[in-house]
Amino acid sequence: MDFQVVVLAGGTSKKLLPLVSKEVPKALLPVANRPVLSYVLEQLELSNLKDLIVVVEGEDAAIHVGGWISNAYVDRLHVEVAAVHEDVGTAGALRAIAHHLTANDILVVSGDLVFDVPPGALAAAHRKHNAAVTTMLCPAPVSGPTESGSSGGKDKIKKPRRYNIIGLDPSKQFLLHIATGAEVEKDIRIQKSILRAVGQMEIRADLMDAHMYAFKRSVLQEVLDEKDEFQSLKEDVLPYLVRSQLKSELLFNGVPQAEESGNEKVGSQNNQAVVSQIMANASTPSFHELSSGNSGSTHVRRIHKCCAYIASESRYCQRLNSIQAFSDINRDVIGDASHLSGYSFSAHNNIIHPSAQLGSRTTVGPHCMLWEGSQMGDKCSVKRSVIGRHCRIGSNVKVVNSVVMNHVTIGDGCSIQGSVICSNAQLQERAVLKDCQVGAGFVVTAGSEHKGESLARK
């Protein structure tokens, strides 16, 4: 497939402090003891998309990510790692590497996506309609009921947070309206012209832009060139393309010649195809047909298509862009969405590495992971948690709903609930943590109790 993939791996997102650091950028955060980026790369590999550019914000982060990729994927994928400045935004990142893009179509994936929707399906939908842009939409997650450990089953039915407001045509193939960011909470402002052309629009609040897009390269480059104020793909580029789809400016002020030669199906043919497409899907004849039927008007209206690929409900698709999401995804990957982890689970529905050592009367419940070389003392209990490599855990320790990264030392009698403990952290005896994040190398003093705090070295 002539698709080039750009993975936007981000840098050290502030939202994820103290989990991320210069050494562990967002892309390398462990999800079930694998860097989150590996989930993206694996899915791409499965869809046979092997020509990748991984864009990382910040030089240091890029070196770490590059190092990991070259170790893990040396023979399997053709990966280039590019570093861009921090805070350039997603559109800025693409602008910075635009000269590397050569293929006709570009697949842009966010590097923090944990999903099992085949990217190939998105690419195919994109090709099928010869679209300018195709977006993957997935059901908006109902943000995880943070079960408060022991009490359990106290599920509050939360209203799903709204991520996007999406307008679709009746066939659910074309994207007619999208509201992102702050717009979501405002009144919905539907463009009349688009509604008129299609006749009927389904407006949904239960879908989320999954940050996986297929762009026609020429379109993408032109938009990035022309609109240098655009910063975000999600909030600027995509809404712009959707908004202007019936009156495309793309081929006017750009480089139509290059376009023509670059892609044999552009121009009038393209328009014809689009017309028939819209006609097939809409109850009213398209504008285009009528305006071209009218000899008075000299120019033919340019249109481009914005498509949507909707992942089915059964698919998993989450972005790791908050600490909450980090915990949720870790829990899901060893829990409900365990097929993503790529590990084989034991009969108890958990994974305990053969080299891990458990003390007597220590229980590791289902949906848990205890990795290489970790040791646990006596009478410990682990529920729905991930414990990384070479951790040393004392006796009488309770770990519930938490992520413990590598080389963590936990003293006797500690209790950890709903927390994230980063690598090399140390919890002295009888520390009690609830809904906390402990940064790398931090030492929690003996007997201290913390609730809902973020603990990190200054």
Added chain:
Amino acid sequence: MPPQRKGAAARVSEDTEDLTRHPLQAILLADSFATKFRPITLERPKVLLPLVNVPMIDYTLAWLESAGVEEVFVFCCAHSKQVIEYLEKSEWILQPNFSVVTIESHNSVSAGDALRLIYERNVINGDFILISGDTVSNMSLTQVIQEHKERRKKDSNAVMTMVIKQSKLSPITHQSRLGTDELFLAIDPQTKQLLFYEEKTDNLRGIIPLDNALLGDNPSICLHNDKQDCYIDICSQEVLSLFTDNFDYQHLRRHFVKGLLVDDIMGYKIFTHEIHSSYAARIDNYRSYDTISKDIIQRWTYPFVPDVMFSGNSATHLEREGMYRASEIEQSRSARIGTFTVIGKGTRIGNNSNISNSVIGKGCSIGSNVSITGSYIWDSVTIEDGCDIRHAIICDGVVIKSGAALEPGVVLSFNVVIGQQFIVPSYSKVSLYQQPTVEDSDEELEYADNSSGTVDSSITCTMDTLNREMMSETPASQLGPGGVGHVWSICEGGHEEEWRHSVAPIPADKLAEATQSLEDDLEFLNLDGNALSTSGELKPGRNGTDSEDDDAEDSRDDSIYYEKEVEATFLRAVNENIKVPDVILEMNSLRLSYNMTSADCAGAIFYAMMKQALEIPHATAGELRKNAASIIDAWNNLLKFYSKEIDDQIEVIMKFEEMCLESVKEFSPHFSQILHILYDKDILEEDAILRWADEKKDAEESDKVFVKQSEKLIQWLREASEEED
């Protein structure tokens, strides 16, 4: 018939058994409360106008009867005598199991009034069908009534089910083939609940705003532009009482439907029922008259077609190519009658005449070499030799003298005479009546219409005398030699829209124009889009600001009232010596009722205080300053209560500035002194004053008068704060 129950009692006992015992009722509004069919409707009510040679109301009644309705209340207002007379003579009165009861009113000006009147009569005792007498349909009501009743059982707030139908809009003119404006509906795809109804969206410039709250309850909603409102509503009894409760509801859609959708306090819901294969349409304007006539001729409305006797219509035979011919037609051998044409009883057609796509009524006489296309010619019309008639509506008794021609879109009302060789320009409306001269805004005209209509009906009795008068009055030049009638001038701005609602096809140049405006529309949108999209967060945009301007306007009004109220309250407090905490209480309640911020409060109170200082008699400027100082001193706590934040304090300064500039110029020389007093009394912090000064830095010179005046104070404050640092 079951014993009549009183409305309230019937509502309480709403089990199915009860409902089944009620006969199915319908309210038929025999008045459209609109003026679209003028000038014809000055002389005859719209429901009696012939549609393919049968009065419109017969289509509606025949459908109601066939759909199982047992009791119809015909509401007559304009020309009510004519309607009642017609119904009394018609066979509907004699039908078994189908009772037609007329309700007459002389002072109703809208559908709302009509329903209020019917509510008072207390004749409706269950669900009923609400339609107007100009509806043509053949849909079955069983399913929709069933659906409505089931919904009612589950949710007593589901008061209405509206019938809608798929309809293609012209992408250029944005109107349906019925000539109605585009309609935007939002419907819940699961429950079919109607969430949004907007007919006239021209003012919205390319954007349809939907309330965000709509999506709060429904994960998805369907926005439709491809549906047509059939104006057939299945209503519950509550609908009538709702009209009574909300006495300002006039229009069924504009007020009632939108009122229910907007008002979520009562929680009444409206649902939709879409019909697919059956026919339902309402004659709203001349274009829908044309369209529906063609549909009838092409048998979409079967069984309500000319060759089926469904009312008092005369026997008509369907011949090849959609030609319907009644009996006793005298037709010259050389006359050609084309496709989809209806010729009424006793009509004579002369040599070499050509008729196609037209309806000709009873007893017409058409001369030789006449060409008629796409026209509707009613009864007893005389068309002399050599006339050319295209896309016109010609009422009873019209005479068109030889050689005259009608350009597309002409409407000739009753008994008009067109002179020889005269060419009537397109879209002309000609009537024996003079155009009413007093014309108010559209809305009022629409509702005032039938009051004049009722007057007209009394005039009709003296028609003949009037006719004679008018004939003598009419200047011959207006309609050619021998012509009789007044050409109605098209009211201002109306001409632009005339083509939309006319029987004539839309001319090419209008299409081109519309296409162009379409382009412009999109151009605008894109420009708009570009301007907005510079940053993702700042997208409320230009369209948004338009409405915000309106809001600003409103709030300005509000704040003026608010200021007045505050002033009055303060005055009372001063005069009656009310304690500060009580004043604060009152001020708070005022603030809440006007939805003002505390900054507004502070400003308004300060304004009131200064006004008060001005009221106290003073001889010199110095005294005025003293007055102000003592007032500030006395009410120090009140003002402090509202100016705790820096922003509130800045607002006080700005207000003061504004006062000095505009309303109370007396204070302007004392600006800096009073500012100082306010500072000394700890009402204003130094931050507030400094920030105010900073804000004014870039202002125009004229705005900086007071900053300059207080230069010293500011300077002193600056230095003081620097020292502190």
